[in-house]
Amino acid sequence: xxxxxxxxxxxxxxxxxxxxxxxxxxxxxxxxxxxxxxxxxxxxxxxxxxxxxxxxxxxxxxxxxxxxxxxxxxxxxxxxxxxxxxxxxxxxxxxxxxxxxxxxxxxxxxxxxxxxxxxxxxxxxxxxxxxxxxxxxxxxxxxxxxxxxxxxxxxxxxxxxxxxxxxxxxxxxxxxxxxxxxxxxxxxxxxxxxxxxxxxxxxxxxxxxxxxxxxxxxxxxxxxxxxxxxxxxxxxxxxxxxxxxxxxxxxxxxxxxxxxxxxxxxxxxxxxxxxxxxxxxxxxxxxxxxxxxxxxxxxxxxxxxxxxxxxxxxxxxxxxxxxxxxxxxxxxxxxxxxxxxxxxxxxxxxxxxxxxxxxxxxxxxxxxxxxxxxxxxxxxxxxxxxxxxxxxxxxxxxxxxxxxxxxxxxxxxxxxxxxxxxxxxxxxxxxxxxxx
Numbered sequence: 448x449x450x451x452x453x454x455x456x457x458x459x460x461x462x463x464x465x466x467x468x469x470x471x472x473x474x475x476x477x478x479x480x481x482x483x484x485x486x487x488x489x490x491x492x493x494x495x496x497x498x499x500x501x502x503x504x505x506x507x508x509x510x511x512x513x514x515x516x517x518x519x520x521x522x523x524x525x526x527x528x529x530x531x532x533x534x535x536x537x538x539x540x541x542x543x544x545x546x547x548x549x550x551x552x553x554x555x556x557x558x559x560x561x562x563x564x565x566x567x568x569x570x571x572x573x574x575x576x577x578x579x580x581x582x583x584x585x586x587x588x589x590x591x592x593x594x595x596x597x598x599x600x601x602x603x604x605x606x607x608x609x610x611x612x613x614x615x616x617x618x619x620x621x622x623x624x625x626x627x628x629x630x631x632x633x634x635x636x637x638x639x640x641x642x643x644x645x646x647x648x649x650x651x652x653x654x655x656x657x658x659x660x661x662x663x664x665x666x667x668x669x670x671x672x673x674x675x676x677x678x679x680x681x682x683x684x685x686x687x688x689x690x691x692x693x694x695x696x697x698x699x700x701x702x703x704x705x706x707x708x709x710x711x712x713x714x715x716x717x718x719x720x721x722x723x724x725x726x727x728x729x730x731x732x733x734x735x736x737x738x739x740x741x742x743x744x745x746x747x748x749x750x751x752x753x754x755x756x757x758x759x760x761x762x763x764x765x766x767x768x769x770x771x772x773x774x775x776x777x778x779x780x781x782x783x784x785x786x787x788x789x790x791x792x793x794x795x796x797x798x799x800x801x802x803x804x805x806x807x808x809x810x811x812x813x814x815x816x817x818x819x820x821x822x823x824x825x826x827x828x829x830x831x832x833x834x835x836x837x838x839x840x841x842x843x844x845x846x847x848x849x850x851x852x853x854x855x856x857x858x859x860x861x862x863x864x865x866x867x868x869x870x871x872x873x874x875x876x877x878x879x880x881x882x883x
Contacts, residue, residue: 452476452483469494473503480507487511499527506538521545531558537567543574568595568664568695581789595666595695598659605656606779608649611769615640615657619742620767623661623697632799639731639743639762641705643750644769645853647808649776650746653769654701657744663697670707674723681727689730689741694739705745706752724754731762748853750869751860758869768872771806771850774799780807784814798839804848804880817842854882 462468473490476483489508492880499505503527512521525542528534534542539562546555562569575596602612612637619638622629642650651667658665666688673688675681692698695867702708708723731743741883745763747753757763780797785793802810817838825831854877861870861877 449479466494466497470501470503473507476505477503502533502535502538503856506534509538509545510541513548518548523550531561536562536569540571540574547577557857567691570595570597572639595664595698596658597662598655598665600652600656601659602656604659605653607647607776608653608769608772611653611767614767615653619657620661638738639745639764641750641753641758641763641766642744642769643748643766644747645771645806645850646748647806647849648769649770649807650769651701651703654699654744654746657742658699658701661697661699663699664692664695664740665699665701667701667703669703673702673708681723685723685726685730686735689738692741693737695832697742698740699742699744701744701746703746704748706747706749724757728756728762731757731778751864758867766869768870768876770876771804771811771848772810774803775805777802777805777810780810781814784811785834788818789831789833791835793834793839795838797836801840801843802848804850806848806850809846809848809850813839813842813846816845 452472452475455468455475458464459468459472461883469490473487473494476487476490480487487507488511490505491511494501494504495508505524509521509524512524522545525545531539531542539558539706543555543558543562546552546558556578559574602616605612642653644650650667655665655667668688670774671683673684686702692700708727731738743763745757750766753763758766778795781793781795781798802813805813817834820842821832821838857870857873858877861874863873865874
């Protein structure tokens with residue numbers, strides 16, 4: 448490429464006013480713009496002085512001034528091009544970031560929407576967190592923009608939970624790694640997994656880590672992303688999310704609190720709720736739609752509330768109990784939560800022992816209580832004392848594990864509603880931990 452560009456530059460010396468030749472050189476320099484940074488800028492300026500309709504040169508100038516913190520100069524150039532459709536995706540990304548720097552959030556949001564419309568799979572670590580906001584559709588209803596994430600978390604980031612990771616690996620990861628073998632037997636890759644257990648125990652995090660482990664796109668849905676007050680819109684929203692996943696396989700659709708969406712149809716007072724459950728069943732069946740390569744993960748604290756049809760083969764036929772964090776997990780959680788805080792020497796093993804049965808959310812609450820107590824002393828004395836074991840152990844006395852209530856509730860279901868064996872793992876856990 449360098450030799451080709453040098454040859455073209457020599458040709459330009461013989462014909463210095465050849466605009467088309469300059470554009471050819473510009474296009475080739477853009478491919479390796481780090482090498483030709485200054486030359487590319489000068490050439491862009493030269494072309495722009497002659498032909499202001501040549502958008503690649505405009506984009507190069509905007510990018511150059513932006514990267515050199517000359518925001519006002521970039522803005523002056525941009526103001527001459529009110530029709531943003533003329534810019535490439537890369538150009539739009541630079542413009543979006545420029546407008547954020549200029550504190551023109553509304554204009555930046557419009558640019559971001561334009562990028563997503565062109566490329567639904569677009570990902571950007573800087574822009575995505577800023578613009579994943581509720582938008583108003585044509586009916587006046589608010590809904591979340593369909594959004595694809597690519598999680599960085601993998602199973603290495605999940606402390607403990609070895610049984611859960613092993614089961615997901617056997618049911619999800621191994622089939623993907625041996626796709627051709629499964630295809631020989633007519634076995635599709637994908638399907639549904641239901642994660643259930645006490646609240647605050649990492650169901651969402653393990654779902655993200657699963658997507659990260661298989662390098663899949665991740666679509667995280669809350670109930671308000673799907674449900675709509677307008678008749679028929681909830682079903683439409685659900686279909687659009689599934690369709691987005693089918694277009695970007697491998698993909699993981701994660702539906703949190705799925706019991707609110709897929710509860711027993713007999714519990715609904717109106718047909719609207721039953722229609723949403725029917726739509727979910729239709730999307731998961733994949734009879735009319737190809738769900739190969741699409742994994743659906745549902746999370747619930749109340750699996751007994753789910754419609755039984757959702758647990759049939761081909762839907763959520765793989766059900767995994769996510770227990771409170773084990774000792775190793777609790778130690779990892781404590782270290783993560785106390786990281787970058789002013790701490791004295793902390794006996795993490797002792798604290799992990801004393802927090803048996805606590806969820807990750809409970810441990811977070813304990814640390815918050817300890818910090819609040821320390822802050823109260825700090826305000827009185829003017830000092831900044833370090834967090835000690837004693838502070839955390841004192842806070843533990845005021846915070847019981849919230850998981851107890853969940854296990855008290857689930858006891859009845861394990862006793863009277865376990866003909867299918869769905870709660871066998873819970874029973875084993877409760878016996879091992881002397882809860883049952």
